[in-house]
Amino acid sequence: MGRSNFSLLGLLFLVSSCGGQPKERTGPPILVVGMDGLEWSVLDPLLRQGRLPAFSSLISRGVAGSIRTTQPTFSPVLWTTMATGVGPAEHGIHHFFEASLEGRLLEPSSPLPYSSNCRKVPALWNLAGQEGLDSLSVAWWVSWPAEEVAHGRVVASYAAQAQGNLLWKAGVWTKSLPRLTWPDALEDEVLPYLKRGEPAGPLRAEYNNLFGLVPGKEGWEFPAGRDAFFRFSFHGDRTHYGIMRDQLSREIADLNMVYFGLADVAGHFFWRYRQPGAYRYPIPSEHVEVLGDRIDRAYEVLDGWLAGLLKEVGEDCLVMVVSDHGMHAANLKNPRHPQSGAHEDAPDGVLILAGPGVDPVGTLPFGKRQMGSIFAVAPTVLDWLGVGVPDYMEGKPLRRWMTAMWREANPEVGGKDYRSGFRKPTRPRTPTDGASATFLESMKEIGYVDSEN
Numbered sequence: 001m002g003r004s005n006f007s008l009l010g011l012l013f014l015v016s017s018c019g020g021q022p023k024e025r026t027g028p029p030i031l032v033v034g035m036d037g038l039e040w041s042v043l044d045p046l047l048r049q050g051r052l053p054a055f056s057s058l059i060s061r062g063v064a065g066s067i068r069t070t071q072p073t074f075s076p077v078l079w080t081t082m083a084t085g086v087g088p089a090e091h092g093i094h095h096f097f098e099a100s101l102e103g104r105l106l107e108p109s110s111p112l113p114y115s116s117n118c119r120k121v122p123a124l125w126n127l128a129g130q131e132g133l134d135s136l137s138v139a140w141w142v143s144w145p146a147e148e149v150a151h152g153r154v155v156a157s158y159a160a161q162a163q164g165n166l167l168w169k170a171g172v173w174t175k176s177l178p179r180l181t182w183p184d185a186l187e188d189e190v191l192p193y194l195k196r197g198e199p200a201g202p203l204r205a206e207y208n209n210l211f212g213l214v215p216g217k218e219g220w221e222f223p224a225g226r227d228a229f230f231r232f233s234f235h236g237d238r239t240h241y242g243i244m245r246d247q248l249s250r251e252i253a254d255l256n257m258v259y260f261g262l263a264d265v266a267g268h269f270f271w272r273y274r275q276p277g278a279y280r281y282p283i284p285s286e287h288v289e290v291l292g293d294r295i296d297r298a299y300e301v302l303d304g305w306l307a308g309l310l311k312e313v314g315e316d317c318l319v320m321v322v323s324d325h326g327m328h329a330a331n332l333k334n335p336r337h338p339q340s341g342a343h344e345d346a347p348d349g350v351l352i353l354a355g356p357g358v359d360p361v362g363t364l365p366f367g368k369r370q371m372g373s374i375f376a377v378a379p380t381v382l383d384w385l386g387v388g389v390p391d392y393m394e395g396k397p398l399r400r401w402m403t404a405m406w407r408e409a410n411p412e413v414g415g416k417d418y419r420s421g422f423r424k425p426t427r428p429r430t431p432t433d434g435a436s437a438t439f440l441e442s443m444k445e446i447g448y449v450d451s452e453n
């Protein structure tokens with residue numbers, strides 16, 4: 001290699017890594033808590049019963065309503081839309097696996113799960129870095145391999161763990177993956193949490209205490225997978241909660257984001273036990289007795305994690321709790337379908353905004369809850385950061401939920417086109433040999449990929 005190549009590489013490295021000069025912000029930090037599949041029909045009664053104190057107090061100092069979503073309601077697609085402000089045609093993540101925009105798998109027999117390098121446009125953490133702001137992102141979908149982010153900390157997503165052997169929204173690696181974190185040194189702080197999250201580790205007992213054990217096989221026609229997937233999901237989320245809280249206690253960034261999948265997974269597997277009357281087949285009462293409260297308990301667990309995160313960031317923080325879609329009873333005639341709660345028809349999700357400058361109007365009245373769409377998530381975060389919203393983003397910031405005083409003090413500024421100069425997308429990366437095949441099997445098992453494919 002000639003000398004000129006070497007210096008060109010050096011230059012490329014500088015361009016890609018330095019981002020904007022570090023900027024001192026005067027505004028409050030921002031916390032975005034992504035909760036997959038959070039649903040008002042579950043949230044509402046629990047709030048009334050006083051079972052969700054953290055949600056309640058957050059809502060009382062802000063506004064809560066619903067958020068429109070789009071199809072397909074695949075997690076990688078929607079969470080990437082929220083992180084980029086554009087839809088799948090623009091961001092390039094069309095499915096769990098490499099697929100056409102219409103959802104046809106590019107390589108049906110051995111599809112590769114999307115990874116962060118496939119994304120065609122910058123995500124919020126990239127944008128913050130370009131503006132000289134610091135960021136923390138934990139477990140956001142399609143964030144493996146952890147990208148090099150200026151002024152950023154990234155702990156890569158579930159997708160990587162799934163690829164790396166375990167499951168959908170699930171499980172944890174005890175030995176880490178290549179490129180699990182950015183910067184690399186962050187891995188040392190993350191590893192103890194991964195260790196604790198391993199299947200036979202201490203989280204096992206924590207799960208058993210919270211959700212109980214499913215009685216042994218005798219007399220029970222219960223597919224063990226429903227419990228196993230949920231258990232792994234808990235291990236994953238609980239691990240990410242621990243990592244997020246630890247990182248916040250070390251340093252609160254300008255923009256802090258974390259993702260939890262528990263409400264969605266609980267909804268998929270346990271809806272029939274929570275609302276047995278909705279189904280056209282009988283559901284044994286002893287199943288309802290043991291499993292009927294699991295979704296509600298998952299929400300209580302999420303409430304506890306929300307409380308912990310809010311404690312770290314304090315009240316002088318702009319907070320957004322957002323779900324990518326709601327859920328409801330589904331597959332009403334098929335007792336064998338793994339999913340008895342679903343969201344393919346794109347029911348509205350939940351949106352809560354709170355903190356300095358948010359109009360404290362509380363929960364919007366039923367029938368008037370619509371606050372915006374998932375395309376407004378990235379623009380709103382940028383607006384809160386004091387960064388102009390680029391024209392290429394489809395949504396507008398949700399300024400109507402801010403006080404008039406805040407809007408006056410924080411005028412909208414013009415946005416830049418952050419796409420120019422962003423690295424080119426490349427084909428999916430796989431952390432280990434055979435990882436994609438394992439992931440594919442788990443997706444078939446829960447009915448997200450046609451077994452006939």
Ligand SMILES: [Zn+2]
Nearest residue numbers: 037264268343
């Ligand atoms: Zn789901």
